[in-house]
Amino acid sequence: MTLKYIEKILRAKVYDVAEESPLDFALVLSERINNQVFLKREDLQPVFSFKLRGAYNKIASLTEQERSHGVIAASAGNHAQGVALSAKKLGIKSLIVMPKTTPEIKVNSVRARGAKVILFGDAFDDAYAHAKTLAKEKKMTFVHPYDDPEVIAGQGTVAMEILRQKTDAIEAIFVPVGGGGLIAGIAVYAKFVRPDIKIIGVEPDDSNCLQQALKACKRVTLKQVGLFADGVAVRQIGKEPFRLARSLVDEVMTVSTDEICAAIKDIFDDTRSVPEPAGALAIAGLKKYVEREKISDKALVAIESGANINFDRLRYVAERAQVGEHREILLAVKIPERPGSFLAFCKFLGKRSITEFNYRYFDDSSAQIFVGITSSGDINDKVDIIGQLEGQGFIVTDMTHNDLAKEHIRYMVGGHAPCELNEITYSLQFPERPGALLRFLTSLGSQWNISLFHYRNHGSAFGRVLIGVQIAAPQKIALQLCFEALGFRYTEETNNPAYQLFSGGQG
The missing domain is CATH 3.40.50.1100 (Rossmann fold)
Known part of the structure; x- marks a missing residue:
């Protein structure tokens, strides 16, 4: 049966309409993970996907x-x-x-x-x-999308090109898995020509129909599938792909949404192209495999399977990518409710950049803040930061892998204060550079009590802050002079209806 598939792949007529996609060396990612990473650029097909x-x-x-x-x-x-x-x-x-x-x-x-x-x-x-x-x-x-021998053979031409483009050693080929047509075709050809090459499937952890089928030794139907990587959101692996995968695929891995988003960023950094979530699955799995196996100096190939991403999803991808590559730590931290507490907290963090800072006054005893902190990328960095904060008496809750916090709560921190605060609010803009937020808080000192604070680093040239300060009317001019001395652009927002309706203090 394998020989019949090899013949079908060799005779496939795909090049009447498809192109032989390049096998690009990913320089930036290769240096970072100390392996040779190659991207099979199926995103460059006329329909931006291997499906053609x-x-x-x-x-x-x-x-x-x-x-x-x-x-x-x-x-x-x-x-x-x-x-x-x-x-x-x-x-x-x-x-x-x-x-x-x-x-x-x-x-x-x-x-x-x-x-x-x-x-x-x-x-x-x-x-x-x-x-x-x-x-x-x-x-x-x-025309079935994956459960058909002719479709599988057409996808198998991807492997034929890879082995022609790279004739020396390949440790593994990482393949995104939905219905299984692509990995079946690649596995058939690669294992026949180069049986030493590992074929590793990669699925989202909420759409792992092949992994579950291999575990059960039969095809299973998932009750539901995640839709973020919609290109592989399949409830049941194809019958023929499963038959082939059982004997030819070495392993199937799963990755999280954050890891997929980080992989999208990795591909962008190396190619300046933006894959769809399913298109970045293989790179996410490759990185996880390298971290798990502790391998180095190996040639690893990942299939960048497509680039049909909706533009409006890019903001979400950017938000989650930082967590996915261990470069943003999200924490809920309880600090004393008194003037200067924010400043003391930021000084303790030192030169670490703050990516997000959300707070709303609730009572006179303590303040609960939601904070994002940049990390070195070392997974142990978070443990060290939390340990140091707790050593200073702060009560810390890790939110980095809390989906509710990342999807919703981070945007909902705030609301009305429970009492009238004599609060004046301003929106400010300042040059975005390391330490800018600390410099801002230092300039305010501890003479005024901050009752509302929202800051989010959006990767732009200017940082934006919404701040509420409990202040007597005669001190308003002194506060504005402080802003001006720093060279920050500011606008009073106290009478802005958005603030009044959703954040203003309630008497």
Whole structure:
């Protein structure tokens, strides 16, 4: 059976429409993890994903009679675009069933490539069932995204290129896993030509259908899957991919959302390209593997499988990437409620940069702050910081891996104070550089009590702070003179309706 797949891969017609993608050396990441990291750039395909290979190979294999009836597929993304472009190239009509929840940008992209689109159901499973029904009614050929020998063979050409592009030693190839078509095709070819190369699958920890199937020794259906890496959000591994993976895949790893976001940043740093979450899975797994195995000076290949990311997700990715690479520590810290407490806390942290500082006055006894602190990237750095803070008498709760804190609470810290505070609020802007926040607090000293504080480093040239100060009206001018002496731009926000409605003190 393996020989039949090798023949199919060698005869695959993918290059009528797909391109041989480069195998790029990731210099920055390689130096950081002390291994040779290579990226197989499937994000550079005409539809920005490897899916084009399998879709075209399947459609090109159809008989003239099958072609005359057209092809149909169910997909919310990359497979849809691959089928649409392949059918257009071969002059075949195509119909794509997509969930009603599919982003408009993806629907328009499929239509632009010549396919007719039907929006049906709220989830992929609904669209899939409807597409299968339509395929029978219209006698169209259903092009499965992964559970088809021709599709698997088309994806296998990725491995053929890798082994042609890098003929010397390769320790492992890391492959993102959704339905399993890509890893099945790569494993078949790589293990036949170079059985010494490890084939390692990588899945999100909330969508690990292959890992669960291998553990159970049979295909299982996940009750639900995470949607962040939507390109691999599959509830059950394909039947044929699973049959191949059981004997050919060495290991399947899982990674967290934070680790995926960090991998997106790693790829951007090396290539200036932005992969989709599923496209960065392999790099996330590669990094985790290196950390676990303590290996060095090995050649490691990761499949950058796609770059169809929605622009509006980039802010979320940037937020989570810092935690994913152990460069941001999130803590809840209890400090005394008195003038100068913020300053004392920041002085204790020294030259460490503060990435976030959230606080709202509650009572006269103590203050609960939510703080983000930059880290060296050493996983032990957090332990040291927490130990030092607790040694100074601060009560510390680690929020770094608390999803509720990262997803919601960090943006909700604040609200109305429980009493009237005689508070004046200002928004300020100052040059963003190490120590800028400490310099700002030092300039205020301990003469005024800070009752509201929000700061977040957004990676821009200027830091922005919202600050509330308990102050008597005659001292207002002195406070403003302090701002001006520092050269900070400031605007009083006390009468801003956003502040009054959501943060102002309540009498």
